[in-house]
Amino acid sequence: MHEYLKDIPQKREWFFISPVQIVKAINHFHSTIDVALDSNDFRVISGKYLVLKSRVRKGLRTVETEKCPFCGTKHIHSGGGKDYKKNIEVQEGIRTLGHRRPHCLIKHIEFITPNGTVVNNKDGYYLGI
Secondary structure: OOOOOOOOOEEOOEEOOOHHHHHHHHHHHOOOOOOOOOOOOOEEEOOOEEEEEEEEOOOOOEEEEEEOOOOOOEEEEEOOHHHHHHHOEEEOOEEEEEEEOOOOOOOOOEEEOOOOOEEEHHHOEEEEO
């Protein structure tokens, strides 16, 4: 990795690298990304839609997910306001606030859950509530 990044500015072992350069390095090495996930208890709906644990934030205006295994960040969505509970759906025994389109499409990423189910970022995810 150090040899591959030798032309990138660095300070000791820290590289000053752009997101585009990171994607190129990942593609070059076909790396596994460790995004320091909040949990490893992922559920799946319809055999392909990942369920991200989510919580309604203070003020009931937005919903925040756990770290997304595709991009490593938490996603923020509209929470539906004070009446958000009317929007809760049960999908295969899982309480959700519905299906969301993917936000993290820099690269096609497959994620293998601990039970072996393969999901990908192109399908989007459900907000588990």
